[in-house]
Amino acid sequence: MNHLREYETIYILRTDIADDAAVAFITKMKGIVEKEGGKHLKITNMGRRKLAWERNKQQKGMFVHHRYLGKPGIVAEYERNLAIEEKVILRQTIVLNKMADAAQFSAEEDIVNPPIVKERDERKERRFDDEGDDRYFDRDDRFDDRGDDE
Numbered sequence: 001m002n003h004l005r006e007y008e009t010i011y012i013l014r015t016d017i018a019d020d021a022a023v024a025f026i027t028k029m030k031g032i033v034e035k036e037g038g039k040h041l042k043i044t045n046m047g048r049r050k051l052a053w054e055r056n057k058q059q060k061g062m063f064v065h066h067r068y069l070g071k072p073g074i075v076a077e078y079e080r081n082l083a084i085e086e087k088v089i090l091r092q093t094i095v096l097n098k099m100a101d102a103a104q105f106s107a108e109e110d111i112v113n114p115p116i117v118k119e120r121d122e123r124k125e126r127r128f129d130d131e132g133d134d135r136y137f138d139r140d141d142r143f144d145d146r147g148d149d150e
Contacts, residue, residue: 004039004069006097006105011082012061012090015048022062023112025087029066029078030110036077038070042108047115051089061089062114069102 013022026043033040046063055061068074075093082091 003099004071004102005095006041006067006069006100007075007093008096009066009068009075009078009082009091009093011064011066011088011092012051012055013064013087014058014089015060015062017062017087019114021087022064022114025085026064026066026112029081032078032081033066033068033070033074036070036074038068038074039102039105040107041067041069041105043067043110043112045112045114055089058089067096069100069105 013025017025022045026045030040030043042065044065046065048060048062050060051058079091079093082088
């Protein structure tokens, strides 16, 4: 393993997948990198987040970030396995460094369990103003009788 390339892959899993199934899938992808002769650096499970646009009728997804070292052919196998899985909504791999020395990199601690995040009620935030009170607005968003003359 002289000079390898440094890659990062971000993929998004469906939200209806259980946490333990997601951890098993992430571990499987880590194994693929090692099986293909690459060096695993770090996996970060960023948890469930809202997508910028709807994809396959999904509005949210579990984001996973994976950094690894490998020869150029490793990405084809990695992406092939992501494409086969129905759990994966989106995926993208980029090259961070074309001439990375494997001796300079060491594996960091993985974060494979999704963080526990309290979901907020977005409807309530859009419906009310900052104080949570909408009594001074009518249907056309004009001020009601507050004593100001137009």
